[in-house]
Amino acid sequence: MECILSARMPFGKIFYCFGESRLTVLIVGASSGIGRGISKAFSSAGYDLLVCGRNVDALEETVNLCLSEAKENAKVVPIVGDLTVAGTCQRVIDEAVSKFDRIDVVVNNAGMLIPGSALSDLKVEDFNTLMKNNVQSAVELSLCALKHLLKTKGCVVNVSSICGRRPMPNRVFYSMSKAAMDMFTKTMALDLAPHGVRVNSVNPGLIPTQIHIRTGDPTMANVEEVLPGLFSLYLKPASIFYCQSTKLSFKQKCKVLSSHVNKAYVFEYAAFMATPKIPAVRLGTIEEVAESVLFLASDKASYITGQLLGVDGGLSL
Numbered sequence: 137m138e139c140i141l142s143a144r145m146p147f148g149k150i151f152y153c154f155g156e157s158r159l160t161v162l163i164v165g166a167s168s169g170i171g172r173g174i175s176k177a178f179s180s181a182g183y184d185l186l187v188c189g190r191n192v193d194a195l196e197e198t199v200n201l202c203l204s205e206a207k208e209n210a211k212v213v214p215i216v217g218d219l220t221v222a223g224t225c226q227r228v229i230d231e232a233v234s235k236f237d238r239i240d241v242v243v244n245n246a247g248m249l250i251p252g253s254a255l256s257d258l259k260v261e262d263f264n265t266l267m268k269n270n271v272q273s274a275v276e277l278s279l280c281a282l283k284h285l286l287k288t289k290g291c292v293v294n295v296s297s298i299c300g301r302r303p304m305p306n307r308v309f310y311s312m313s314k315a316a317m318d319m320f321t322k323t324m325a326l327d328l329a330p331h332g333v334r335v336n337s338v339n340p341g342l343i344p345t346q347i348h349i350r351t352g353d354p355t356m357a358n359v360e361e362v363l364p365g366l367f368s369l370y371l372k373p374a375s376i377f378y379c380q381s382t383k384l385s386f387k388q389k390c391k392v393l394s395s396h397v398n399k400a401y402v403f404e405y406a407a408f409m410a411t412p413k414i415p416a417v418r419l420g421t422i423e424e425v426a427e428s429v430l431f432l433a434s435d436k437a438s439y440i441t442g443q444l445l446g447v448d449g450g451l452s453l
Contacts, residue, residue: 158210160184160236161433162228164219164277165246167194170295170343173422174243175202175212177430182207183241186232188215211236219246219273229280239284241433244274244317245295249310263309270313275320282333289332291441293432294321295425298341298448314339318444325442334441336432341448343420416449 161178165171167189175187179202187202189195195214202212213235217224232239247270250262278292285292299307300314318337325335428447431437446452 158182158184158208159240160186160232160238161241161243162186162188162232162239162281163243163245164188164228164273165244165295166198167191168198170340170422170425171243171245172198172201173426174245174295174429176205177423177426178241178433179203179206179210179212181430181434182210184210184236185212186215186228186235187212188217188219188228188246190216190218192216219277220268225273225276225280228277229284232281233284238288239281240288240290242278242281242285242290242292243295243429243433244277244292246273247295247313255308258308263312266309266313267316270310271316271320274317278324285328285333286331291334291336291433292321292324293429294335294337295429296321296337296339296444298339298446298452300339301444301446302452321444322442329441334432334437336437336440336442337444338425338428338432339444339446339448339452340425341420341446341451342414343422343425343447414449414451415453418449420447420449 159182161183163171163175163178163185166175166187168191171187171189175185175198179185185202187195187198189198195216199212199214202210206212213231215228215231217228219225219228229239248266250266274294281292284290294317296317297310297314298304299311300316300318303311318339321335321337328335425447428445432440432443432445
């Protein structure tokens with residue numbers, strides 16, 4: 137049995153024995169988008185995975201993708217569950233330990249976005265829903281996993297958002313939830329650093345997360361996921377711009393303005409309007425976010441804890 141020393145200084149030293157002690161990562165919110173990309177990155181790096189999500193079919197797609205990319209026969213185990221339901225977080229942790237006998241990394245990627253509203257239209261129910269999905273579930277899962285992370289000198293990587301550091305229009309509750317997540321990252325990191333457990337966050341900017349958004353048949357939810365806050369902002373101007381820049385009859389223009397253009401076009405227009413505001417002058421990719429999470433979970437980041445890594449092309453500057 138071949139063993140190597142992994143020096144996680146100053147956080148501690150542990151031996152990894154290939155064949156018996158492959159590193160295990162638990163990724164929640166793994167059904168699609170960034171969560172799926174993170175899962176793929178870890179499976180390609182040779183980790184054993186337990187991937188959690190709410191959508192059975194989508195989670196199965198994630199599993200199949202990870203298995204096709206898996207390195208050194210890494211295992212991928214799915215578990216379907218809603219982390220906001222009482223008892224689910226503990227069940228997920230118990231399942232992970234039962235399958236792999238260890239947890240080295242927890243990636244908190246589960247969350248949601250409710251379409252933005254003006255301050256006068258905000259509902260307390262939406263605040264409660266967002267805080268429960270975006271903050272409480274991550275806190276509960278991390279606490280349930282803590283004793284196992286202390287054993288392995290492991291780490292937590294939270295997937296937050298640029299909205300936690302920079303306010304966006306019509307995103308009051310969402311931004312509040314992400315700011316809370318960021319402070320949870322920092323305070324948890326401070327408390328756990330003496331015990332050899334690291335906690336960091338990746339804060340993505342504008343990241344397209346649905347490839348089929350360009351096929352012409354996206355849903356409102358997909359557009360909102362791709363560019364949070366921009367759909368409602370750009371729907372009307374995109375419709376007008378479309379009418380002005382295309383050869384349509386007066387009747388056709390009236391039809392467009394009354395029913396609005398294809399949602400995929402709104403996405404393209406929103407991206408066109410947004411990218412000049414990004415210093416890098418482009419949108420980010422799922423792969424760039426996933427590789428950042430993988431880096432923070434690795435020994436290459438052994439002296440990094442309590443940090444909020446912006447993957448946003450400089451938009452947060």
